[in-house]
Amino acid sequence: MQLGHMKRGNAFRSALCSLSLLIAGASAPLYAQETEQDPAPVTTTEPEVVEVATQQDPLPGLGAYIEGTIEAQMALEDIQAVTVSVVKDGKVVYANGFGMQDIEEGIEVNAETSLFRIGSTSKLFTWLAVMQQVERGNLDLDTDVNTYLDFEIPATYEKPITLRHVLSHTAGFEDGGLGYLIHYYPKKGPELAEAMAKYIPERVNPPGEVSSYSNYATALAGLIVQNVTGVPFNQYIKENLFDPLDMQYASFAEPLPDDLEPFMTRGYERELGVWEEQPFEMINAFGPAGAVSASALAMAKFMQANLNNGELNGNRILSAEMMEQTHSDLFTADPRVNGMAHGFYEKTYNGFRVIGHGGDTMQFHTDMAIDKENNLGIFVSYMNTLSNKSRSNFVGQIYDHFFPQDVEPIEPPSDFADRADQYAGSWTFWRRNVSTIEKMFGLMSGGIDVVPTENNTLLVTGPFAVRQFVEVGDNLFRQLDGDERIVFTSRSGDGLDTFYFESLPFMGMQRMPTFETSLFKYLLPGLALLLFLHSIVSWFYKRKDYKQRPAASKSLTYSTLLMSIVHLVFVVLLAIVIVAFGDSLFSGIPFLLKAALILPLLAIVLTLWALFRYVKRFGDETFTIGRRIYYGLLVLAGVFMCYFYYYWNMLGWNYYS
Numbered sequence: 001m002q003l004g005h006m007k008r009g010n011a012f013r014s015a016l017c018s019l020s021l022l023i024a025g026a027s028a029p030l031y032a033q034e035t036e037q038d039p040a041p042v043t044t045t046e047p048e049v050v051e052v053a054t055q056q057d058p059l060p061g062l063g064a065y066i067e068g069t070i071e072a073q074m075a076l077e078d079i080q081a082v083t084v085s086v087v088k089d090g091k092v093v094y095a096n097g098f099g100m101q102d103i104e105e106g107i108e109v110n111a112e113t114s115l116f117r118i119g120s121t122s123k124l125f126t127w128l129a130v131m132q133q134v135e136r137g138n139l140d141l142d143t144d145v146n147t148y149l150d151f152e153i154p155a156t157y158e159k160p161i162t163l164r165h166v167l168s169h170t171a172g173f174e175d176g177g178l179g180y181l182i183h184y185y186p187k188k189g190p191e192l193a194e195a196m197a198k199y200i201p202e203r204v205n206p207p208g209e210v211s212s213y214s215n216y217a218t219a220l221a222g223l224i225v226q227n228v229t230g231v232p233f234n235q236y237i238k239e240n241l242f243d244p245l246d247m248q249y250a251s252f253a254e255p256l257p258d259d260l261e262p263f264m265t266r267g268y269e270r271e272l273g274v275w276e277e278q279p280f281e282m283i284n285a286f287g288p289a290g291a292v293s294a295s296a297l298a299m300a301k302f303m304q305a306n307l308n309n310g311e312l313n314g315n316r317i318l319s320a321e322m323m324e325q326t327h328s329d330l331f332t333a334d335p336r337v338n339g340m341a342h343g344f345y346e347k348t349y350n351g352f353r354v355i356g357h358g359g360d361t362m363q364f365h366t367d368m369a370i371d372k373e374n375n376l377g378i379f380v381s382y383m384n385t386l387s388n389k390s391r392s393n394f395v396g397q398i399y400d401h402f403f404p405q406d407v408e409p410i411e412p413p414s415d416f417a418d419r420a421d422q423y424a425g426s427w428t429f430w431r432r433n434v435s436t437i438e439k440m441f442g443l444m445s446g447g448i449d450v451v452p453t454e455n456n457t458l459l460v461t462g463p464f465a466v467r468q469f470v471e472v473g474d475n476l477f478r479q480l481d482g483d484e485r486i487v488f489t490s491r492s493g494d495g496l497d498t499f500y501f502e503s504l505p506f507m508g509m510q511r512m513p514t515f516e517t518s519l520f521k522y523l524l525p526g527l528a529l530l531l532f533l534h535s536i537v538s539w540f541y542k543r544k545d546y547k548q549r550p551a552a553s554k555s556l557t558y559s560t561l562l563m564s565i566v567h568l569v570f571v572v573l574l575a576i577v578i579v580a581f582g583d584s585l586f587s588g589i590p591f592l593l594k595a596a597l598i599l600p601l602l603a604i605v606l607t608l609w610a611l612f613r614y615v616k617r618f619g620d621e622t623f624t625i626g627r628r629i630y631y632g633l634l635v636l637a638g639v640f641m642c643y644f645y646y647y648w649n650m651l652g653w654n655y656y657s
Helices: 011-015 062-077 119-135 163-167 192-198 215-229 233-242 284-289 296-307 320-327 389-402 437-444 518-547 551-586 591-596 598-617 625-647
Strands: 081-088 091-102 268-271 274-277 345-349 352-360 364-371 376-383 425-429 448-452 458-461 466-473 476-479 485-489 498-501 509-511
Touching (some): 062 081, 062 091, 062 389, 081 296, 091 296, 119 163, 119 284, 119 296, 119 364, 163 215, 192 215, 215 233, 215 284, 233 284, 296 364, 345 389, 352 389, 364 389, 466 485, 518 551, 518 625, 551 591, 551 598, 551 625
Antiparallel strands (some): 081 091, 268 274, 345 352, 352 364, 425 448, 458 466, 476 485, 485 498
16 A cells, blocks of 8 residues: 555656556446436446436536546556546536456446545545544544553654644654555454554654654554544444445445445456456555545545535535644645645645545555645546556646646756755655564665756656756755755754655655665675675585695685575575565565575574684685685675675564564
């Protein structure tokens, strides 16, 4: 799950989408314009297409534009199914389904009834549940969250975590999910209360200092709602949000109840070139962070209620004042850039403030945006794509078409070189793991490099894109040929130590620790593995010669040989596990990985043995300078790799069982 990141604005924001999977389909429109009929009751048979009266289009050509965009995306990116709804001025002005809900049964996507997994967009219901309980006097945004729990979040820092921190993703938790975040039907994880007590992440920042996206913190908020109301979370959401908004085709339940299961859009993946249905994703342990299944028209009702300050068709879910507070700013790294509202996060599209949330599961990619100034809401969800690029671009493409804005030219200040060095360096997202073996995934993620140029700009390069930024204010920069902005701040008051993209207000970055730079992540380990490989190959070709050497020489040779074999086998085996199991690692730790973790411990023993044999032989007159250097480098490589395993939490079984 971003379970989700909402990323876009211009070409650079589009590039900021994390790479996942992209898959195919056909398109079959079902809805256009607002219906004045009551929604059809939930049934277990395929619903008929509802014909809807045409009304004056407040966005002329919207339907044709959306259909052209979606059909192009589906063709170019091999997408199987899409659903869309747009609300404007209190009306549903567009709702449509594309592709197949169920290939085997031949059921097309229906915007009213076809359920899509919306991933972290689900969080918005959790945040509104929290604000409902604040309004009813059962919760306080500034009270220690431990007050509402049956277990205790450790007091790592003097300042306690509050719901205000949870809503703004500033609780200070590390990220986590390996082995427990997503399961597949029929397997389920532990229930919410048990999961929150079992999977408490380390606290890596004092609360309120830096925004770093947290699925755990959101699920914790759901548990708090459950605790203070005495009502199971899923039931609470149904009774207090879904039912009042008449969202019949929406549910947090996993698996879906019998009356909704026939309407679930199946997840598919290409296997040997053809679509194969995948198991239903089970996020129950962290359900409040991303478990909703919903149709496009159900989400349209949710958007209408938000745009109408908490009321829809005479039913109110929040007072107008509380909804205004929910949508208001709660945290920003700098008041000049976007930040977090109360759970919703801010985006700027062509000068308009938009709040909302994106969401990703392994199979679905979703975005939802609410523009109160234009009284506009946009929802889109894609089934089983290789990346979330399409959903991240969709809202921005609509703004570029219907609310275009020219990017003003900008000139770099001529004296920028005098202060450019303070921004230079490698940066990495705070949203990562530091305490378990999951930290090792940091080896596969690149940082964001910031490099001053001769043109008085900053070149920002990383795994997503390369763009130049121009200084437009104190520590504030705008993209040279776009409207993305970045800002640098100092939390400690001792130099710039935090960095944000404006389009990612919930993803603060820190300067990359030295041992996580490319030198220590890739170059030195690569050289060490080459030395190990050389040792093994050399012995294979010269094994007869080695047998003729003195006992001390043979002992050093065999100790370094065994050390090299164990180091090399572990790294190769670890790579095989990651490639073979992929995303399934987030549903459980395979036995092969558990068995492989014996090898780093054995490597330490063998490295110490090799070091001992090297030191013992060092004064031997027959130990030539060339061999001293070679075996010295070999032993040093072994020592380095032992620390490498320690740093990346590969020593021992550092994961949740």
